[in-house]
Each structure stands twice: as structure tokens, then as C-alpha cells.
Amino acid sequence: MNLLDQIKDAGIIGAGGAGFPTHAKLTSEAEYILMNGAECEPLLRVDQQLMAIYPDEIIKGFAEAGRLVNAKKAIIGIKSKHGEVIELLKERIKALQLDGYVEVGELPDVYPAGDEQVLVYQLTGRVVPETGIPIMVGCVVVNSETALNIYKASQGIPVTEKYITVTGDVPNRVTVKVPVGTPVMDVLKLSGIEDFTDYAVIDGGPMMGPVKTDIGGFITKKNKGFVILKKSHFLIRKKSVTMEQARRVNKATCEQCRMCTDMCPRYLLGHNMQPHKMMRVLNYKIDDLEGQKIAQLCCQCNMCELFACPAGLHPRMANLYFKEKLAEQKIKYKPEKTEFEPRSIRPYRLVPSKRLIARLGLRDFDLPAPMTDMEFSPAVIRISTRQHVGAPAAPVVSVGQQVQAGQMIGQIPEGSLGAAIHTSISGTVSEVTADYIEIRRN
Known part of the structure; x- marks a missing residue:
């Protein structure tokens, strides 16, 4: 079995984003393969620690992925503030005799350095076109945890575990490895909080992660972290605003200062994204x-909503309103050009992470969340069939069947984009639905 088939069978997806199946991404031909180790979301600590703990495995997996796409150069993107990790990576690249092919590209400590299109520009100087993806400028991007999973796939090990940071206004901040399908509450309680009545949980980073309406559920391959804050915190109140509330506030207050546009990362790359115009259209029903x-x-x-707007309005939600409205009508934006240049003001509009953290009211919680070796033995797990982009995995097990940890329990439907799923514990299949497969430990 070749490496691409191993990656496909292992069920690898993007570990830090939407969950795009990695085997599909690696069928492209690219000039560069880039590793996203920026982890630009405040408070999250997974990638920086994985690169320190598993440098050889990550470098090997990354280099192998680069060879699959015939990349001429493999560049690891990591923030320059992680000096010790950078030196370690450089040392291990040389020891593995991969210098000349794999190199480290240092990134500024700004948000959103980990945005795929921002990362491509910072590491290669190329701008991905509007509505485009990195392969359009000869680049493929993978996450550092994804690179680790690629190495494991080459050793015959499927994705059954996930690295997650638990942080925020809590007694204990940790980063842990947990079995996929573990109850979310088991992970949240590692924070030292037992009663969550007065707390809310952000699923992911504080900038892009939504507030969980239900803190139940089960860990998926896409989970990256949980930020736990008091319900009274500014960020929770801001993220809990409904679309209708946002529309009323926007209409009453927006003065068209256009700061939301001037700070927009995509606008600064030369794209035509202009949130202030969306506010105008929404407010005046144009x-x-x-x-x-x-x-x-x-x-x-x-960035527009949580940092740029001086009045604390909701330009992102104005954008989202029109995105959803246009999607319902199957109307798509068509770029008028294919070549883009960053705007000259871009270097002066980059937002330092520390400044962003202060604006979000998270400065007191910007503390280490050390990788901690813990034994998780959930009695019951639920593996989602829909934890990736594409078609849900098709179950290949039935109720009452005995399964072993690492066994494939859901496969990609014939002719579809998708990802396989595997059980993370040994046990008995107790329930099979279109949305999940439940397994009870023996």
C-alpha cells in the first residue's frame, strides 16, 4: 500500500480547521508544501508543543507529504517568538538530512498568521486569488498535527486520538491527548471546574470559535481546544448576540468609519472584501x-468585529448574513482578476497577538497550558460520521459487534469526498445511526 492510500485509510483530516480530507489535498501537484504551525488563535497551545515533543515524526511526515505533491520546497511556518522550538526543528532537519528540502519559515506574532492565505503570503510572497485556495498559487498547506498523523499513517496507525488545550478562566490549564469520541465533559473537567452553571465554553479559539450551546457532545478529530470563561465575560456576551440583535445594533450605530475594512486581513492582501460596505447595504436595505x-x-x-470596530458593532455578522442569503439563492462571487498584490498599508495594519489578547480581555489567562500525560478510559464513546468535509462515513459495523481499538468502523462512500473513521477503544458496538457510532468498553 502506498503512502497516499495509507493516509486515506487512516482517516486523516485537517486537524486544526474545517476538517478537509488530507488524502484528497495531497493528490495535487504543488511547488511548495507549507506547514501551518502558527497557531495564531490566542491561548491555544497544541501545535507549539507537538513540534517540541515530536519534531522528528512531524518533520518526516511533512517531508513525505511534500514528496507526494512533488513539492520543490517544504517550509514549516512557526512564529519567531518560539525560538527554542525553531532551533530544535533546524537541528532535527539537519540530523535527518532533510536540510535543503525542509526549512523553517519564521512568522510575525500577529493575528491571523495562521489564516491559510496569510500564511501562503508570509512564506512564499504569493497571494491566493479571491475565492481561491492555495493550490492556485502552487501551494499545499497542512497543519503540524496533520503532519504527525501522516507519519503515524506511514507506520500503519490510524487517527484515534486528538490533542486539545483546555484553558481560560480556570484553575488548571492543560493540553492533553484524548481518544476521539470521548465525552466533552470529561475533558472540560480537567480545568478544575466541576459546576459549569456560571461558565460558558468556546469551542476552538477565542476569535473564531463559537460558544457551545450544549457542553455535552463528544470529541471529534477537528477539536483543537476549549476556552472556558464566565458567562459575564465580554467575549461570551459578544459571541452570544443573535443575528437579529446584531442587525438592530448595526443599523442604529454604524457611522461608516471603515476601520473594519482597513483592518481586514483579506482586504490587506488585495482582495475586495470590504465589511463597511456590507454594513451599509444591511443598514439601508440596498x-x-x-x-x-x-x-x-x-x-x-x-478581526473586524472583535478588534477593529471602535463602536463594538458586528460587521462579521453582516458578512455572514449576506453569505447565507446568497448561498440560499445559489449566487456566487466571480473575481474580476486573477493576480493580486497586497495593499501598501498592510505592514502598518498587522495586529500583534498581545494587543489582541488585551482587547479580548484575556490577558490574565494568557498562560502556559503544558502537555500533560493523562489516561482516559471512557466507558462509552461516540464517533461522529460527519466530522470532516464531504459525505458522512458509511458504517461498516453493526450493533453487538466486537471491535478493537484502531479498527475501521466507517468508510468513505464510493465515489465521494470523505474520511474513514476508527474506534479509539476496544468494546461492543451499542448503537449505529446516520450521525454516530457508539461503542461501550468491555
């Missing part, structure tokens, strides 16, 4: 479909 289409260029990074 019936201009062509003008509304630029909302589809929004990457939902939340």
Missing part, C-alpha cells in the same frame, strides 16, 4: 446583489 457578493470573500476571522 437591493444590490452585485454589491452583496463581496461578503463571500469573508474568512470569518472576526
Whole structure:
């Protein structure tokens, strides 16, 4: 079995984003393969620690992925503030005799350095076109945890575990490895909080992660971290605003200062994303479909809403409103050009992470979350069939069947984009639905 088939069978998906199946991404031909080790979301600590603990495995997996796409150069993107990790990576690259092919590209400590299109520009100087993806400029991007999983796949090990940071306004901040399918509450309680009545949980980073409406559920291959804050915290109140509330506030207060546009990372790359225009269209009910289409260029990074707007309004939600409206009508934005240049003001509009953290009211919680070796033995797990981009995995097990840890329990439907799923514990299949497979430990 070749490496691409091993990656496909292992069920590898993007470990830090939307969950795009990695085997599909690695069928492309690219000039560069880039590793996203920026981890630009405040408070999350997974990638930086994985690169320190498993440098050889990550480098090997990354280099092998580069060879699959015939990349001429493999560049690890990591923030320059992680000096010790950078030196370690450089040392191990040389020891593995991969210098000349794999190199370290240092990134500024700004948000959103880990945005895929920002990362491509910082490491290669190329700008991904509007509505485009990195392969359009000869690049493929993988996450550092994904690179680790690629190495494991080459050793015949499927994805059954996930690294997660638990942090926020809590007594204990930790980063842990947990079996996929573990109850979320088991992980949240590692924070030292037992009663969550007065707390809310952000699923992911504080900028892009949504507030969980239900803190139940089960760990998926896409989970990256949980930020636990008091319900009274500014960030929780801001993220809990409904679309209708946002529309009312926007209409009453927006003065068209255009700061949301001037700080937009995609606008600064030369794209036509202009949130202030979406605010204008929304507030005055301008019936201009062509003008509304630029909302589809929004990457939902939340820079406009949580940092740029001096009045604390909701330009991201204005973008989201029109994105959803246009999607319902099957209307798509069509770029007018294919070549883009960053705007000259870009170097002066980059937002330092520390400044962003202070603005979010998280400075007191910007503390280490050390990797901690813990034994998780959940009595019951639920493996989602829909934890990736594409078609849900098709179950290949039935109720009452005995399964062993690492066994494939769901496969990619014939002719579809998707990812396989595997059980993370040995036990008995107790339930099979279109959404999940439940397994009870023996």
C-alpha cells in the first residue's frame, strides 16, 4: 500500500480547521508544501508543543507529504517568538538530512498568521486569488498535527486520538491527548471546574470559535481546544448576540468609519472584501446583489468585529448574513482578476497577538497550558460520521459487534469526498445511526 492510500485509510483530516480530507489535498501537484504551525488563535497551545515533543515524526511526515505533491520546497511556518522550538526543528532537519528540502519559515506574532492565505503570503510572497485556495498559487498547506498523523499513517496507525488545550478562566490549564469520541465533559473537567452553571465554553479559539450551546457532545478529530470563561465575560456576551440583535445594533450605530475594512486581513492582501460596505447595504436595505457578493470573500476571522470596530458593532455578522442569503439563492462571487498584490498599508495594519489578547480581555489567562500525560478510559464513546468535509462515513459495523481499538468502523462512500473513521477503544458496538457510532468498553 502506498503512502497516499495509507493516509486515506487512516482517516486523516485537517486537524486544526474545517476538517478537509488530507488524502484528497495531497493528490495535487504543488511547488511548495507549507506547514501551518502558527497557531495564531490566542491561548491555544497544541501545535507549539507537538513540534517540541515530536519534531522528528512531524518533520518526516511533512517531508513525505511534500514528496507526494512533488513539492520543490517544504517550509514549516512557526512564529519567531518560539525560538527554542525553531532551533530544535533546524537541528532535527539537519540530523535527518532533510536540510535543503525542509526549512523553517519564521512568522510575525500577529493575528491571523495562521489564516491559510496569510500564511501562503508570509512564506512564499504569493497571494491566493479571491475565492481561491492555495493550490492556485502552487501551494499545499497542512497543519503540524496533520503532519504527525501522516507519519503515524506511514507506520500503519490510524487517527484515534486528538490533542486539545483546555484553558481560560480556570484553575488548571492543560493540553492533553484524548481518544476521539470521548465525552466533552470529561475533558472540560480537567480545568478544575466541576459546576459549569456560571461558565460558558468556546469551542476552538477565542476569535473564531463559537460558544457551545450544549457542553455535552463528544470529541471529534477537528477539536483543537476549549476556552472556558464566565458567562459575564465580554467575549461570551459578544459571541452570544443573535443575528437579529446584531442587525438592530448595526443599523442604529454604524457611522461608516471603515476601520473594519482597513483592518481586514483579506482586504490587506488585495482582495475586495470590504465589511463597511456590507454594513451599509444591511443598514439601508440596498437591493444590490452585485454589491452583496463581496461578503463571500469573508474568512470569518472576526478581526473586524472583535478588534477593529471602535463602536463594538458586528460587521462579521453582516458578512455572514449576506453569505447565507446568497448561498440560499445559489449566487456566487466571480473575481474580476486573477493576480493580486497586497495593499501598501498592510505592514502598518498587522495586529500583534498581545494587543489582541488585551482587547479580548484575556490577558490574565494568557498562560502556559503544558502537555500533560493523562489516561482516559471512557466507558462509552461516540464517533461522529460527519466530522470532516464531504459525505458522512458509511458504517461498516453493526450493533453487538466486537471491535478493537484502531479498527475501521466507517468508510468513505464510493465515489465521494470523505474520511474513514476508527474506534479509539476496544468494546461492543451499542448503537449505529446516520450521525454516530457508539461503542461501550468491555
